[in-house]
Amino acid sequence: MSDPTVKLKTGRIEGIQQGEVAVFKGIPYAQPPVGELRWRPPQPVLPWTGTLKANKFGHSAWQRGAEMVEFVYNLIKGQGMGWFKRNLILGIVKYGPKPVQSEDCLTLTVRTPSLKPAEKLPVMVFIHGGAHQDGGSHDQLYDSNALAKKDVILVTINYRLGLMGFLAHPDLSDESPDGVSGNYGMLDQILALEWVNENIGHFGGDADNVTIFGESAGGESVLHLMSSPRAHGLFHKAIAQSPATGAQLQHLKQPFFVHTSAEEQGVQFANRAGAKSIKELRSMSAEALAKIVRSGHGAEGNFYPVIDGHYLPKSTFETFQNQEQAQVPFLIGSNEHENTLFSPMMDAVLMEYADHPHEAGKLPAYMDEEYGEDLPDLFKLYPGLEKRDPIAVAHFQGDSFFGTAARFYAGEMITAEEPVFLYHFRRKSPLPKQTAGAFHAAELPFVFGLLHSPIFPSIDEDAPLAETMQLFWTNFAKTGNPNGESVPNWSEFTDVAPYWMVFDRDEVGVRPIEIEANYQIFMRRLQKYIDQLHQQSKGDPIAAD
Numbered sequence: 358m359s360d361p362t363v364k365l366k367t368g369r370i371e372g373i374q375q376g377e378v379a380v381f382k383g384i385p386y387a388q389p390p391v392g393e394l395r396w397r398p399p400q401p402v403l404p405w406t407g408t409l410k411a412n413k414f415g416h417s418a419w420q421r422g423a424e425m426v427e428f429v430y431n432l433i434k435g436q437g438m439g440w441f442k443r444n445l446i447l448g449i450v451k452y453g454p455k456p457v458q459s460e461d462c463l464t465l466t467v468r469t470p471s472l473k474p475a476e477k478l479p480v481m482v483f484i485h486g487g488a489h490q491d492g493g494s495h496d497q498l499y500d501s502n503a504l505a506k507k508d509v510i511l512v513t514i515n516y517r518l519g520l521m522g523f524l525a526h527p528d529l530s531d532e533s534p535d536g537v538s539g540n541y542g543m544l545d546q547i548l549a550l551e552w553v554n555e556n557i558g559h560f561g562g563d564a565d566n567v568t569i570f571g572e573s574a575g576g577e578s579v580l581h582l583m584s585s586p587r588a589h590g591l592f593h594k595a596i597a598q599s600p601a602t603g604a605q606l607q608h609l610k611q612p613f614f615v616h617t618s619a620e621e622q623g624v625q626f627a628n629r630a631g632a633k634s635i636k637e638l639r640s641m642s643a644e645a646l647a648k649i650v651r652s653g654h655g656a657e658g659n660f661y662p663v664i665d666g667h668y669l670p671k672s673t674f675e676t677f678q679n680q681e682q683a684q685v686p687f688l689i690g691s692n693e694h695e696n697t698l699f700s701p702m703m704d705a706v707l708m709e710y711a712d713h714p715h716e717a718g719k720l721p722a723y724m725d726e727e728y729g730e731d732l733p734d735l736f737k738l739y740p741g742l743e744k745r746d747p748i749a750v751a752h753f754q755g756d757s758f759f760g761t762a763a764r765f766y767a768g769e770m771i772t773a774e775e776p777v778f779l780y781h782f783r784r785k786s787p788l789p790k791q792t793a794g795a796f797h798a799a800e801l802p803f804v805f806g807l808l809h810s811p812i813f814p815s816i817d818e819d820a821p822l823a824e825t826m827q828l829f830w831t832n833f834a835k836t837g838n839p840n841g842e843s844v845p846n847w848s849e850f851t852d853v854a855p856y857w858m859v860f861d862r863d864e865v866g867v868r869p870i871e872i873e874a875n876y877q878i879f880m881r882r883l884q885k886y887i888d889q890l891h892q893q894s895k896g897d898p899i900a901a902d
Contacts, residue, residue, distance in 0.1 A: 359374075360372060360373055360374060360412075361373075361374055361379035361381075361472060362408070363381065363472065363559045363560060364559065365556055365559055366404070366555075366556075367402055367403070367404045367405065368404050368405040368406065368407070368408075368409055369407070369408045369409065370384060370408065370409045370410075370411045371408050371409070371410055371411060371412070372411045372412065372467075373411075373412045375502055376502070377470055377506060378468050378469065378470055378502040378505045378506060379468070379469050379470075379472055379560075380466070380467070380468050380502070381411040381466065381467045381468075381560075382411050382412060382413050382414050382415070382466045383411055383412075383413055383414050383415035383464045383466065384409075384411050384415075384464055384465050384466065384467065385402045385409075385415070385463060385464050386402055386463055386464065386465050386514075386548060386549050386552040387399040387400060387401060387402050387463035387545065387548050387549075387552075388400040388401070388402055388403060388463075389460060389461035389463065390460055390461075390463065390517060390521070390541070391460045391461060392639070393639065395460065395521070395639050396521075396524055396526075396529055396538070396541060396635070396638075396639070397541070398541065398544045398548075399463060399541070399544055399545050399548045401548070401552075402552075414456070414464075414466065414493075414494065414495035415461075415462060415463075415464030415495075415515060416456065416457050416458065416459035416461055416462045416464075416515075417456035417457065417458045417459070417462060417493040417495060417515070418458065418459075418460075418462040418493060418515055418516065418517055418518040418519075418521065418522070419458045419459070419460060419462070419517075419518065419519065419520070419521050419643050419646075419647050420458065420487070420490055420491040420492070420493075420518045420519055421490040421491060421518075421519050421647075421650055421651060421658060421659070422490075422491055422651070456493060456495050458643075458647075459643070460517075460521060460643050462493075462515045462516075462517065463515060463516070463517070463545055463548075463549075464494075464514075464515050465494065465512055465513065465514040465515065465549055465552070466494055466512065466513045466514075467510065467511075467512050467557075467560050468502055468504075468505040468510065468511040468512075469505060469510045469511075469560045469561050469562065470505050470506060470508060470510075470561075471561040472559075472560060472561050473561050474558050474559065474561060476561040476562075477558075477561075477562070477563035477566070478508060478509055478510050478561050478562050478563060479508075479509045479510070479562075479563060479566045479567075479568065479831075479834045479835045480509065480510045480512060480553060480557050480562045480563060480564070480566060480567045480568065480834075481504060481509050481510065481511050481512065481567075481568045481570060481830075481831075481834045482512045482513075482514065482549070482550065482553060482567060482568070482569050482570070482592070483499060483511065483512065483513045483514070483570055483571060483575070484514060484516075484546060484569065484570070484571030484575035484578045484579065485499065485513070485514075485571065485572070485574075485575050486571065486572045486573030486574045486575045486576070486599075486798065487518065487573070487574055487575075488573070488574050488605060488659070489518060489519065489522070489523065489542065489574045489577075489578075489605055489659075489660070489661055489662060490518055490519040490659055490660075491518065491519075492518070492574075493515050494513035494514055494515050495515075497807070498798070498801045498802070498805065498807065499513050499801075499805055500807075501805040501806050501807050503805055503806025503807075503823075503827055504804075504805065504806070504827060504830065504831060507827060507828065507831040508831070508835075509831050509834050509835065510557065510560055510561065510562040512549075512553055512557070514545075514546065514549040515545075516542045516543075516545035516546050516549070517541050517542045517545055518542060519650060519658075519659065519660050520626070520646060520647075520650050520660050521541070521542075521643070521646075522541050522542025522543075522545070522660070523539050523540065523541065523542055523619075523660035523661055523662055523663060524538070524539060524541075524623050524626065524660055525537075525538040525539030525607075525609055525618075525619035525620045525622070525623045525660075525663050525665075526538055526620055526623030526624060526627065526635060527620050527623075527624065528634065528635040529623070529635055530609070530620065532635070535667045535668075536667070537609060537663075537665035537666065537667045537668065538609070538619075538620070538623075538663075538665070539607075539609060539619045539620075539623075539660075539662075539663035539665060540662055540663050540665055540668045540669060542662070543578070543581055543582070543585070543662055543668060543669065544587075544668065546578060546582060546588075547582070547585070547587055547588050547591065550567070550569070550582075550588065550591040550592060551591060553567060553591075554567070554591055565593065566593055566834075566835075567591065567592045567593055567594075568592065568593065568594040568595065568596065568833065568834040569582060569592045569594075569595050569596070570595070570596035570597070570598065570830070571596075571597065571598065572598040572599055572798060572800075572801060573598070573599050573600070573601070573797065573798065574605065575598070576597035576598045576599055576600030576689075577597075577600040577601060577603075577605065577606075577662075577673075578662075579595050579596065579597045579600070580597055580600055580673040580677075580682075580766065581662055581669055581673060582595075582683075583595055583673070583676075583677075583682040583683040583685070584669060584670075584671070584672075584673045584676040584677070584681070584682050584683075585668055585669055585670075586670070587668050588683070589683050592683070592685065593685055593686075593837075594685050594686045594687075594688075594833060594834060594837050595683070595685055595686070595687050595688070596687075596688045596689070596830065596833065597687075597688075597689040597763070597766065598689075598690065598691075598800060598801075598804075599690070599691050599692060599695060599759050599763070599797060599798070599800075600689070600759070600762050600763070600766070601708075601758050601759055601762055603672060603673065603674060603762070603886075604708060604709040604758075605659075605661045605662070606661055606662055606663075606664065606672060606673075607619040607622070607661050607662070607663050607664065608663070608664045609663050609664060609665040609666065613889070613890070615709050615710060616661075619660075619661075619663045619665075622660070626649070629649055629653075630645075630646065630649050664890075671890070672887070672890045673766075674765070674883070674886070674887045674890060675887060675890055675891055677765075677766055677769040677770065678769055678887065680769075680772060680773065682770075682773075684773045684774065684775055685775055685837075686775045686776050686777075686833065686837035686838070687766075687767075687770045687773075687775060687776070687777045687778070688777075688778045688779075688780070688830075688833050688839065689763045689766055689767050689770075689777075689778075689779060689780075690763050690779055690780030690781060690782065690857070690858075691755075691759045691760045691762070691763040691781065691782070692755075692759070692781070692782040692783070692795045692796065692797060692798075692799055692800060693755075693781060693782065693783040693794060693795040694751070694752065694755055694793065694794030694795050694796050695754075695755030695756075695758070695759040695760065695796065695797045696708075696751045696752075696754040696755035696758065696759070696797065697751045697755070697792070697793045697794050697796050697797075698793060698796050698797055699754070699797065700747065700750055700751035700754055701747075705721075706720065706721055706724060706742075706745065706750055706753070706754070707721075707723065707724070707727065707754075707757070708754055708758050710723055719745070720742075720743055720744075720745060727882055728878070728882060731878045731881065731882075734874075734878060735753070735875075735878060738872075738874065738875050738878075739752060739753045755797075756872060756875050756876070756879065757879045757882075759797070760781075760872070760875075760876065760879075761876055761879040761880060761883060763779065764779070764855075764870070764876045764880070765880055765883060767779040767850050768850075768852050768880075771850060771851060771852055775837070776837060776838060776849045777849060777850045778833070778839055778847055778849060778850060778858065779850040779855075779856075779857040779858070780857055780858040780859075780860060781857045781858070781859050781860070781870075782795055782799065782800040782803075782860045783795045783859060783860060783861040783864075784799065784800075784803070784819070784822060784860060784861050784862050785862075786815075787815070787816050787818075800826070800860070802815065802823070803819070803822060803823040803826045803827075803860075804823075804826055804827065804830055806823055806827060808820065808823055818862060819862060822860060822861075822862055822865065825843075825844055825845075825860075825865055826860060828841065828843060828844050829844055829847065829858075832844070845865055845866050845867075846867070847867060848867050854869070855869070855870045855873050856868060856869055856870065857870055
């Protein structure tokens with residue numbers, strides 16, 4: 358069987374045939390953002406001569422990676438593996454080959470079951486997670502043809518991360534015709550969607566039937582794209598898996614909550630780098646800049662998407678409450694034990710306060726400030742929280758940080774005319790000593806059909822749940838409704854009697870939200886946060902803590 362080829366306006370590409378799926382890896386969708394293009398909006402890719410071999414993933418974006426080994430260790434430990442297997446996997450992660458990091462990272466991968474333009478297959482564009490600092494479309498979690506085998510086209514994208522993707526600075530804002538800076542990674546995602554709209558027909562896809570979906574920071578990116586007027590019309594459905602409650606978001610000009618302003622953070626970074634101008638920063642090597650980033654502590658080394666008043670005019674919370682987001686069919690959800698992997702890595706009870714000093718065994722004073730009269734009820738809902746029991750804290754963090762976001766956005770979307778579907782993933786590892794529960798990202802092997810990863814242990818009995826979830830996701834991409842043959846009925850979400858779809862090995866079905874009382878408390882606190890954001894969007898200064 359010959360390798361598949363496609364002729365684009367920019368040139369011919371040759372992929373690889375993997376069974377019934379044609380795979381094109383590492384397709385450039387933009388010019389390399391290097392030199393004078395560093396910290397500028399991405400530019401469309403230039404034509405090439407000859408045939409581009411699209412048979413391997415492109416470079417990984419520069420990323421922080423400082424906590425990755427510790428994260429993987431907590432993941433493996435929580436799975437209840439034996440000493441030998443645990444240390445073998447950790448050794449591979451720590452010392453094994455790693456993707457090459459480069460500023461020349463703006464590539465995407467296309468997986469299609471048909472190259473016939475007349476097929477007009479639905480398109481699913483996936484945005485990876487990693488706190489906006491790490492990850493890539495090359496990750497083994499997404500290297501699968503399972504979704505494409507269900508008659509959709511899967512596109513996975515790379516985009517600039519961390520410093521390279523989200524640095525804001527007054528000088529960068531001054532040189533921009535829009536007067537803003539910082540959202541280069543989001544602009545990469547938008548250009549990738551524009552590329553899809555222009556080119557996906559050559560791969561058998563339908564540019565008028567595009568679903569964006571992502572997990573964790575990728576789920577937040579979905580919400581950002583839904584909130585950005587610049588992205589509207591480039592997609593027609595949206596799936597957000599385990600997005601968080603917005604702590605990874607900064608304001609361009611003003612400090613807010615635990616973050617300084619994005620521009621001030623940029624000035625502080627330039628000072629750390631010993632650079633007196635953006636020109637000097639652009640002249641520094643990516644390796645040197647990455648070393649400075651990795652030497653930073655906590656939020657000092659993290660650069661997040663920016664509320665800039667232009668590409669992201671407001672916070673996603675305000676945008677959804679104002680019904681200014683893209684009005685498209687919407688599917689969103691979270692996992693039952695989201696924070697069991699992260700909790701051992703932080704002293705904070707509230708994740709937004711990760712950089713604040715904490716006293717072991719004592720509930721921080723900010724808990725009373727944040728929750729006030731609701732705090733006694735939280736102690737009842739999470740027994741042991743008052744004494745900072747690790748399990749109680751982990752469950753509290755997961756529900757307040759991830760679960761509340763899914764519940765909030767689902768509730769705001771129901772006033773739109775498009776359907777909304779809410780889920781809760783509960784499947785736990787079968788290993789008897791597993792303590793991580795249905796942890797953050799545990800649903801990914803089911804969505805992508807990669808059940809037998811050494812880090813995500815599964816058994817053959819998991820296959821029906823994976824098949825069901827893949828059918829739900831691809832049905833939604835095809836029609837805007839996850840329902841269809843061979844799957845249980847998934848009713849639309851309503852705020853009157855809140856229900857969600859439960860995904861577990863022995864239970865798949867719509868159930869009442871058992872922790873609705875918890876969510877109501879968390880959303881009351883969230884509303885205070887939104888009110889302050891609204892005050893800030895009017896130009897009133899708000900001091901950072």
